[in-house]
Amino acid sequence: MISAADVEDLTGRVRGPVLVPQDEGYAQEVTGFNLAGVARPEVVVGATGTEDVVAAIGWASAHGCPVGVQATGHGADEPMEGGLLITTTRMQEVKVDPGRRTARVGAGVRWRSVLAASLPHGLIGLNGSSTDVGVIGYTLAGGLPVLGRTFGWAADRIRAAELVTPDGVLHHLDADHEPELFALLRGGKGNLGVVTSLSFELVPLQAFYGGGIFYPGADAHQVLDAFSTWAPALPPQANTSIALLRLPDMPMVPDPLRGQFLVHLRFAWAGDPEDGAQSLAPMRAVSHPVLDTAGPMDYRDVDRIDMDPTDPVPLFHTGGFLAAFNISTVEDLLAVAGPGADFPVVAVEIVQMGAAFARPASVPDAVHGREAACFLGVIALLVPPVAQAVPAAVGTLLEAMAPHAPSGVFVNHYGFPPTEAERARAWPAEAYTRLVQTKTALDPQNLLRYQHVVGQGHR
Ligand SMILES: Cc1cc2nc3c(=O)[nH]c(=O)nc-3n(C[C@H](O)[C@H](O)[C@H](O)COP(=O)(O)OP(=O)(O)OC[C@H]3O[C@@H](n4cnc5c(N)ncnc54)[C@H](O)[C@@H]3O)c2cc1C
Known part of the structure; x- marks a missing residue:
């Protein structure tokens, strides 16, 4: 149970809005694309950047408060009840480097914005069937693109990520820095924390x-x-x-x-x-x-x-x-x-x-x-x-x-499978075992317990 003083404490730690169910703007903040899974958190933070995510998760960790994250609500399959929801809609940075053929995006970016910035350079990212979908939620799960037979999975193209783990620590991940966490993040979806930015390869498309x-x-x-x-x-x-x-x-x-x-x-x-x-x-x-x-x-x-x-x-x-x-x-x-x-x-x-x-x-x-x-x-x-x-x-x-x-x-x-055995089917067996071990070690309080998370019991 979160008290008014706890909410005030959280408000003092972040730049973005902090809303509780009685507040004007709460309903709009928590409602995304899938109306079947509209979240009902005790408190929501509209993160404005990485610092807000670090502060909000640090606060949640100190209070033992479960955490969810939402960009667009396309993956809101199961309503999140209680806890802290971090919304990332304000984190809209998109930087395309045409020379290196890469893009770096903030946590709230939709595929549409990547294409708007990359297409003038004859480059595309590996979006799925709707460019309304969020880049990070989609890509962390593998990301099955429209052009997947030509270019493969979106997650394979990730080059670096900034990840805030459930203890509130910010990690800069790539193939050379914390490679095991980097490997599990690409395909492991939201099991390891909240990603605040993602860098990935773009591919050329002439016709x-x-x-x-x-x-x-x-x-x-x-x-x-x-x-x-x-x-x-x-x-x-x-x-x-x-x-x-x-x-x-x-x-x-x-x-x-x-x-x-x-x-x-x-x-x-x-x-x-x-x-x-x-x-x-x-x-x-x-x-x-x-x-x-x-x-x-x-x-x-x-x-x-x-x-x-x-x-x-x-x-x-x-x-x-x-x-x-x-x-x-x-x-x-x-x-x-x-x-x-x-x-x-x-x-x-x-x-x-x-x-x-x-x-x-x-x-x-x-x-x-x-x-x-x-x-x-x-x-x-x-x-x-x-x-x-x-x-x-x-x-x-x-x-x-x-x-x-x-x-x-x-x-x-895969919707919201109710049992661990069913959730386990979303990963190769060996990757699932490593994912459970790493998730459990990083998140001993099981703060990340919504949607597709593995290992320590759901909700
Ligand atoms: C109309 C439609 C078309 C789709 N087409 C495709 C497709 O072609 N290919 C495909 O692979 N998928 C597709 N999807 C599925 C979609 O990729 C997933 O629902 C994905 O989770 C959406 O991510 P989001 O951030 O937009 O959604 P959200 O509901 O905002 O987030 C869903 C989940 O993603 C994770 N997540 C989001 N942001 C972060 C973050 N910053 N850090 C860590 N975890 C995060 C969290 O676990 C969160 O619960 C489609 C879905 C819809 C509704």
Whole structure:
């Protein structure tokens, strides 16, 4: 229990705002993208920089107060109850060094801001399907990029980080300084503390081709069958995923997609647009598209490939890696989520992996899933009237896919598994053991106990 005097003490230690539930501005400070997991901390600090994070964690450590961190709320899968929430939205530093092809970002930066600073130099960072997502939360978990088959995992590109551990100590990490902590941070997500800045490599991108093809849901069988042979044979420049979409009849969904059951093929080609068009051509012949948006594209518009929602929504997401996506996987998937099924889930997606995803990191890290053939993602809107039916429906789907999914889960997309055994599946076994040992040693009070943390009991 935090007293008014404790809050006053905290207020005196930091430059940013300190808010408690009764304060005006508290609700806005704690609310992010995912409305299903809006945090309800006892106190929130709007950190303005590294010093604020050091001071806030030092205060929490002295008071035995649990700590959470939030940049955008895209990963707010489970509401944080009580404790201290550090929000990083004010930490917006972005520095691009075109000569070295690196970027350094503050804790609150979204991918959109990195692209705005890097694209004028013909460089990009390895963002995911939505540039609204925060760079640090995404990257610490591995970061599965739109161009992952071409360039690999985002976490593999981290070159340095500033980390505040639960004892309030600031660490400057890179391959030569505290290499074990540096290895576990890249893939270990928020288990080791709060990262106040991250430096990572950018990659050159001269030309780009991308977009999506929407097919009628009734053609799901033939489209998914074709995808299952076309996608694994693609060259590394080609990046693709396919989704069964049951789009709500809501204004946020544009016509002619609103209220429809569709199959959505996403395609991103890092290279000459003509080669991209040729590579996509076989899928254009598979069925009559409802809408085809693929073409030469400015990478600035990369969000138009997946068309993720941008307005805050209550959502549930989970998923796991697949060993293969073949005719048998298609059968099992469509038996649960295909045409005719009453399946209350907005998106079931298969992301084709392989190519650079399978490449080992140049400096070892804790990223999971390199050997996987595909990633299966499940995204549901927790809105009436479907919200109540979601858990059972998702359970049925995951059970049907279990024979194809021996290789674990992805920490950026695994919702909030309630047991340690389930959370452990997000890391290679050996990395998980080291992560638990290091987390336990750094955090004897278990201050970091929210979301995906490992080892000492949840919440
Ligand atoms: C629409 C949408 C699209 C997505 N697309 C992709 C995708 O293509 N590829 C992919 O890999 N993931 C994707 N994700 C998942 C996303 O990467 C995770 O939800 C990630 O956690 C979001 O980070 P955030 O900082 O934006 O979110 P937040 O909710 O602010 O943070 C989530 C968690 O990240 C950690 N974290 C955040 N900041 C820090 C920090 N400074 N220090 C330490 N830990 C921190 C904490 O554990 C925190 O609980 C997507 C999610 C959504 C909702």
